[in-house]
Each structure stands twice: as structure tokens, then as C-alpha cells.
Amino acid sequence: MVALGVAVTVLSACSPSVPRADPRSAQAPAGGADVDPDAAGEATGQPGGHAAPQASTGLGSPAVSASPTPPAASPGGGVRTGNPVAAVAVPAAGRAVDTSRPTRTVGSGTPASCTSTAVVRAVAAGGLITFDCGPDPVTIEMTATAKVRNANGPQVVLDGGGKVTLSGQGKRRILYMNTCDPLQGWTTSHCQNQDHPQLTVQNLVFANGDATGQRAEGGGGGAIFVRGGRFKVVNSHFVDNRCDPTGADLGGAAIRVLDQHDKQPVYVVDSTFIGGSCANGGALSSIGVSWEVLNSTLRDNKAVGEGANPARAGTRGGGSGGAIYCDGNEFSVRVAGTTIEDNDAKEGGGAIFFVSNNRTGTLRVERSTLRRNPSHGFETHPGIFFQGAGNPSFSSSTIR
Known part of the structure; x- marks a missing residue:
């Protein structure tokens, strides 16, 4: 595709600030993007022990509610x-x-056997975790946050088989892993850069998680x-998750991530994020x-939120x-084969806000569509605010 020329305004900011003015003109993406010019807008740790989880099945006791109508069902039922x-x-x-x-299974074949308690116990024990809640979709209403124990694993995989929704009921965060949290056990002397646990969530729905008021480690992460450690998301759906509505650097209505082993990326694959709301980062x-x-x-x-980062006076x-x-x-951030649409930022970056304080970071958008993502304060491209190494790279994408 051929990029359309757009007036350029390069915005300056002190780390990690964003502009105080409200420039709305956008820099033209380089290389193969369609642009609509009328578009709006370290902590330390201590060594500890390591124990392998033991196999078990049928974790659970009564009560789970049957699932409400799940998000868009596929022909196969998931x-x-x-x-x-x-x-x-x-x-x-x-x-x-x-x-x-699997290492362990939540449930023993009925919806009633799949409970919050069973999920919390399974996640703490670690390993490959699947669900046996009967033939129909179910919603497990979480009455406590499931927390990864850092000595258990090294893999912790939650696989819902396309039939399980974990709901925070609008009251709590759903899942938590923190290698630098002493309450979950320090397993190395370099907790911020270790290769375990390796957490994967796949074939699951995370709904109505809410981390409001959870300000440890900067807060955020509603689901x-x-x-x-390492983290990835595969074939999962996040709907109506929340975190605090204010905070200069707080974010992630669905997911908040700090630190990954050797700076390897978080993978988000074949997944959907809808209806999230937070001070920053309505999804990620x-x-x-x-x-x-x-x-x-x-x-x-x-x-x-209101007031950007650092917060304007009075906000x-x-x-x-x-x-x-x-x-x-x-x-670095790579968005590929992805649609980002109808998101909204009260300040900057209706789709993506990207600030690399030392200007070494890179953003690539490939074979993707970004549209109708208004930035009500500032942006450098339609729906994007970028400060990093050079300009973002766009290929075979529509940005408008």
C-alpha cells in the first residue's frame, strides 16, 4: 500500500513525559501504510528452594455457577x-x-466440581493445569486471586479448553505472578531476571477482573x-476488566507486565480484548x-485517566x-496480523502509547488495521503516540 502524506509535528517530551500542548497533526508512517489524514485524533531477591509439583486430579468442591452466554462461540463450541x-x-x-x-486437573466432570478454591490450589501447585467441568461452558466465580508460587513449575499452564471463564466478579484480580514477591517465595538472587516460572494462559476467558486499589508494584493488571519469569497468552478472551481509573503510570485493565527474563517478549497470540478500562492501557x-x-x-x-505522565498540575x-x-x-513492540479498533484515550495514543525514555525502543506494525482510535489530547500518528528510535515501522497495514 502507498502511504498518504500527512503534516508532520514531532513532539518532544522529558522522560517519561508527554506533551503539554495538543498538537493533532500526525506524522506520516513510513513504508506501506494507508493513513487517513482526517482521522481523529528493581527489586532484589534471596535464593530459595525449588520443588516439583506432584500429579493430582479432581481438585474442587461444590459450587460454581453455570456459564452465562459466552463470548462469540466457535463452531466447535469453544x-x-x-x-x-x-x-x-x-x-x-x-x-x-x-x-x-496434564499435571493436575481442576474439577471431576461436573460444573459444581470446578471452584475458585480448586483453581487457587492448582495454580499454587503449578504444572500443566486443565479443567474437567462437564461438556458445557462454565463460569468459575473467583472468590480469591489465584497466585503462582515461584518454586513450583517451572511451567505453570492454565488451559481452559475453550469452555472455561474465570470471573473476578468485578471485585478482584484473577491471576497473579511476581518473582520478586517474598510472599510467593524468592527462588533466585536476581528475582527481576529469572527464567521461571513460565506462565501460559490458553483457551480461557478472563472476565470482570478488577485490580482497583491494588497499588503494589505500581498497580494495574485487572485480570x-x-x-x-516468562509469560504468554494464547487463544484467550478478555472482557470487561478494570483497574484504577487514575495514575500517571498505572495501567493494564486486562494485563500488566513488569520484567521478563533476558528481556524476551510477552507473546499475545490469537486473543481478544474487549471492554477494558483503566487509567492507562485499556487492554495491555x-x-x-x-x-x-x-x-x-x-x-x-x-x-x-487525566493529566498524562507526569501528571499535569491539578490532576x-x-x-x-x-x-x-x-x-x-x-x-520493542510488534503488532502483526492484528486489528485495533474503537479504543479511546483521554490523553494520548488512542490505540498505542509508546514512550522509550532513552529513545532506543522500536515499534513495528505489520499486516494490521488500526482504525477509529481517538486520542483526545495528543498523537504522532493516527491513534498512536510514539517516542522511540526513529519512527515506527508500518508495512501492509491500514492506520486511520
Whole structure:
């Protein structure tokens, strides 16, 4: 595709600030993007022990509610996720984990056997976790946050088989992993850079998670909070998750990530994010973390804070990254085969907010569509605010 010329305004900012003015003209993407010029808009750790989980099945006791009508069911009965109209190759590191031989199973064949308690126990024990809740979709109402124990694993995989929704009931975060949290056990002397646990969520729905008021480690992560180890999301659906509505650098209505082993990327593959709301990052948020967002859809998410970062006088900050908010120094973001549409930022970056404080970070958008993502304060491209190495790279994409 041929890029259309658009007036250029390069915005300056001090780390990690954003502009105080409200320039609305956009810089033309380089290389193969269609642009509509009328578009709006470290902590330390201590060594510890390591124990392998033991196999078990049938974790659970009564009560679970039958699932309400799940998001868009696929012909096979599971949840349709991701972006069905575009596809890019997924590297081996981003693919689903084989759970055909699970370490443990939540449930014993009935909806009533699949409980919050069972999920919390299984996640703490680690290993490959599947669900046996009967033939129909179910919603498990989480009465406590499931927390990864850092000595258990090294893999922790939650596989819902396309039939399980984990609901925070609008009251709590659903899943938590933090290699630097002493309450979950320190397993190395370098907790912020270790290769385990390796957490994967796949074939699941995360609904109505809410991390409001959870300000440890900067807050955010309405459905999932991760610090350290490795993390990926495959074929999963995130709907109506929340975190605090204000905060200059707080974000991630669905997912918040800090630190990954050797700066390897978080993979988000074949997944959907709808209806998230947070100060920043209505779907995804991170500091100093790289992402590969592949074959996915991010729609109708909102960054609702006010005052940007650092917060303007008289405000509590936030409002950037309607779908994706990324801050830090050296990191990269690749969005490929993905649709980002109808997201909204009260300040900057209706689709993507990207600030690399030392200007080493890179943003690539490939075979993707970004449309109708208004930035009500500032942007450098339609729906994008970017400060990093050079300009973002756009190929075979529509940005408007």
C-alpha cells in the first residue's frame, strides 16, 4: 500500500513525559501504510528452594455457577478469539503448550466440581493445569486471586479448553505472578531476571477482573498481573476488566507486565480484548517489557485517566494508551496480523502509547488495521503516540 502524506509535528517530551500542548497533526508512517489524514485524533531477591509439583486430579468442591452466554462461540463450541481475517506466522515460543498429559486437573466432570478454591490450589501447585467441568461452558466465580508460587513449575499452564471463564466478579484480580514477591517465595538472587516460572494462559476467558486499589508494584493488571519469569497468552478472551481509573503510570485493565527474563517478549497470540478500562492501557500495559501481539483483536478499550505522565498540575495523571500502554527504556513492540479498533484515550495514543525514555525502543506494525482510535489530547500518528528510535515501522497495514 502507498502511504498518504500527512503534516508532520514531532513532539518532544522529558522522560517519561508527554506533551503539554495538543498538537493533532500526525506524522506520516513510513513504508506501506494507508493513513487517513482526517482521522481523529528493581527489586532484589534471596535464593530459595525449588520443588516439583506432584500429579493430582479432581481438585474442587461444590459450587460454581453455570456459564452465562459466552463470548462469540466457535463452531466447535469453544470461544472464538483473535483476528479471523489476518494471520502471520507464530514463532515456536508463542505457540500453545501441549497439555494432553496434564499435571493436575481442576474439577471431576461436573460444573459444581470446578471452584475458585480448586483453581487457587492448582495454580499454587503449578504444572500443566486443565479443567474437567462437564461438556458445557462454565463460569468459575473467583472468590480469591489465584497466585503462582515461584518454586513450583517451572511451567505453570492454565488451559481452559475453550469452555472455561474465570470471573473476578468485578471485585478482584484473577491471576497473579511476581518473582520478586517474598510472599510467593524468592527462588533466585536476581528475582527481576529469572527464567521461571513460565506462565501460559490458553483457551480461557478472563472476565470482570478488577485490580482497583491494588497499588503494589505500581498497580494495574485487572485480570492478570505478572512480574518476572516468562509469560504468554494464547487463544484467550478478555472482557470487561478494570483497574484504577487514575495514575500517571498505572495501567493494564486486562494485563500488566513488569520484567521478563533476558528481556524476551510477552507473546499475545490469537486473543481478544474487549471492554477494558483503566487509567492507562485499556487492554495491555508494561514498563520496560517487549511485546509480540499476533493475530489478535483489541476493541472498545479505554484509557480514562487525566493529566498524562507526569501528571499535569491539578490532576492525578493517566489517560494514555486506549489499548496498549508501554513505557520504559529499551524495549520493542510488534503488532502483526492484528486489528485495533474503537479504543479511546483521554490523553494520548488512542490505540498505542509508546514512550522509550532513552529513545532506543522500536515499534513495528505489520499486516494490521488500526482504525477509529481517538486520542483526545495528543498523537504522532493516527491513534498512536510514539517516542522511540526513529519512527515506527508500518508495512501492509491500514492506520486511520
